[in-house]
Amino acid sequence: MTAESDGAERLLSVSDYDLGRFRVLALSGDCDLSTPDMLKDALVCALADTDAAVIVDLCRVCFCDGAAAAGILAAGRTHDLVL
Numbered sequence: 001m002t003a004e005s006d007g008a009e010r011l012l013s014v015s016d017y018d019l020g021r022f023r024v025l026a027l028s029g030d031c032d033l034s035t036p037d038m039l040k041d042a043l044v045c046a047l048a049d050t051d052a053a054v055i056v057d058l059c060r061v062c063f064c065d066g067a068a069a070a071g072i073l074a075a076g077r078t079h080d081l082v083l
Contacts, residue, residue, distance in 0.1 A: 011035055014042040023052040028060035031068035039068055043075045053080035 012035040013028040025046040031039055046054045056072060058064065075081055 012038055014038065016042070016046050018052070019055070021052055022055050023049055024055045024057055026057040026060070030062055031064040033065065033067065036067060036071065039071060043072065047075060047079045047081070053082065055082045058083060 011030050011032070014025065015028075016023060016025045018024070023046050025042055027039075027042075029035075043054075043056075046056075054075075072081075072083065076083075
């Protein structure tokens with residue numbers, strides 16, 4: 001899966017791939033008020049495979065607001081998730 005937010009400026013880019021028994025969700029750009037649905041959808045898709053732990057790669061994230069961070073951490077309460 002690869003997705004990018006709408007608009008002229010790239011706000012958030014999401015890609016995911018398998019890495020052995022892990023699922024990697026790679027984020028790039030900004031996780032803020034303009035991208036919560038995109039982030040939530042990406043997390044739901046990545047976590048749908050209950051056999052794989054999910055790695056959320058934030059190396060290319062420039063900004064992550066509190067709501068986005070809370071959403072990521074909430075997903076980690078019920079699934080194996082590594083940041």
